[in-house]
Amino acid sequence: MTGLKGAEWHARIECGARVSGAGFLVTRDKVLTCAHVVDSSDLDPVTVTFPQRPGDAPVAARVVAHGGWDGRTSELGDLAVLELDREVGIAPAPLAPADVAHGDRKLVAYGFPAGYDDDGTIAEFRTVAAQLLIGGEWIQLEAWSGHGQPLAVGFSGAAVTLVDTGQVIGMVTAAAGAPGVRTGRMMPTHVLARYWPDLSALVPAPGAARVRGMPGSAYLPRTDGLGSAYLPRTAGPAPAYLPRPTGPAPAHPHGAPATDLRHPYPYATPAPGPVHGAPTPPLGHPDGPRLRALVEKAARAGLDCDPVRLYAAAAGPFDPMPPPEGFGSLWSAAWFVLCEVDDPATVTRFADRLDALLTAPPRAETGAILVELGHSGAGDDLVRVEVSAYSAGRRHPVPAETVPKSRLRAYVQDRIEDAFCHLTPGADELIAFALPRDWLDWPVDRWEKGPDDDTPLGCVHPVVVTDHARRRTSTRHVLTSAWQHLDSRPGARVHRVGCDGLEDPRKLRLALQSEVCPAGFGATPRSARTRPHFETSLTAPAPVIVWSRRGCDPEEADCDGTSDCPGTAFLDALDTLVSRVPPTQLPRRVLSLRQRADAEDDHWARDIQLLWDDPRRFTDPHTTAVHRRSPVA
Structure with a gap:
């Protein structure tokens, strides 16, 4: 029988000197099985035997990755990865393309039920016709005929194999257990890869040839000792099989009904959980091989990207949500797109966005220093100062203190120097002053750089201000969304607020919210005519607000906003600047303007004040701990 002949990779698992289930070899030193098969591995030794190699000694093994199964029969993630004490001279199991798990084809599993503990026995079955994943995880198995060996205790962890090709399409996890009910469940390989991302690189792409010798395909040996795989024939030499990605598999946080094969419970059908579709993508999707090549390239390059965000950006309105636990790797996200998304255009969009990430010029490392100044509450002459450095996604606070205004500049100079110690040398720095609303006009960019250097701070580093009240989490959320809109723009249009203040502040709020853009003021924030407009811009919130500290004060000059x-002249110059500079680069462009204005008394940007608020440059000030999921081993 093709499903077993020469398949030395079938494994028998013993835990605590008793046969507890089956498994299958996927690399020279890794075996997959069910987590419940080795649930006592923390107390009992685990050994693996390959029955098709009679005479070979058992090999000791240990659990190195876990799908999150926690011992309840209703829990998902019933997967364990065993690492052998030594590599074995056995070709690993050939894995089928990820889109062939459904269909009325004969399947076999090789297990070790009672009475067949030593040599094992075979059960024959098929998958149901409906292309569904029960609970988002399992495919139902039905007996091929009304006689023969049913699935039973001892088949847990057995490879589910196509008879005609000998390829593995999944792993047995559960059986009915009730007399006369000849059904069970398997976890397909692309779901196994969701829990153990290393498997993703071993599963051939959907659309690869399924039958040895099929025209237009080739059965190619891998070059890394990991067995063989069906790959589509392409012009030129056969592609090398590339290294697997590394990284822990995420634990699965929620449960769904199942019955494991270790316990022959009567199969009382529980209330059904959610049933998610797992549509088969078109055979040979034109972007399938391209997507796999891009993921392999990303793995080699160590691309840092969030697979969930990448999928969300590519998904259409009717595509399924990503798994609740997210994706353990970029490989897992790619298989989800190829195997569980119905719209073939999503594959193309996902590949296009990944390609853009790989071909984008490398981003310069950034660092930021936040200087928070506030009313102390202990007197008008005292200021509360807190300085933090932000680097590599972490906040490094510098000790805070309350100081008199007479010492404020010198104290801030010292704390900024301390904060620079936490930034990567050469990083694209930014100094932001978070100020109370009534201090936003302070000329902090004109403060001296140091006690022995009277160069204005804003002529040495990019200096911006922000409203301290905008540090609220809800406002940061809105601002982050606004900056995601601005990221793609080579420049922006300034919403001009003239000195006359004729625009209704309510309409200004609507304009700033409907079209994300910087707000420019011809008058100073001190102007009674435009003060309501300034408050509106702060709370809208506009991501960028620009004005001149020596701008027009219409109450003093009796100005009506004429040419x-x-x-008006300031707004005209600001229009020209902002239309040509991406908003993300405004702080550094304003630095250049300040340097030029420092040498020209009448330069329009001499007293420019830039309120620039991109929360992505600063981690949450109240979140300093990094939480990571790790597999249970």
């Missing part, structure tokens, strides 16, 4: 008004 000869200094505020």
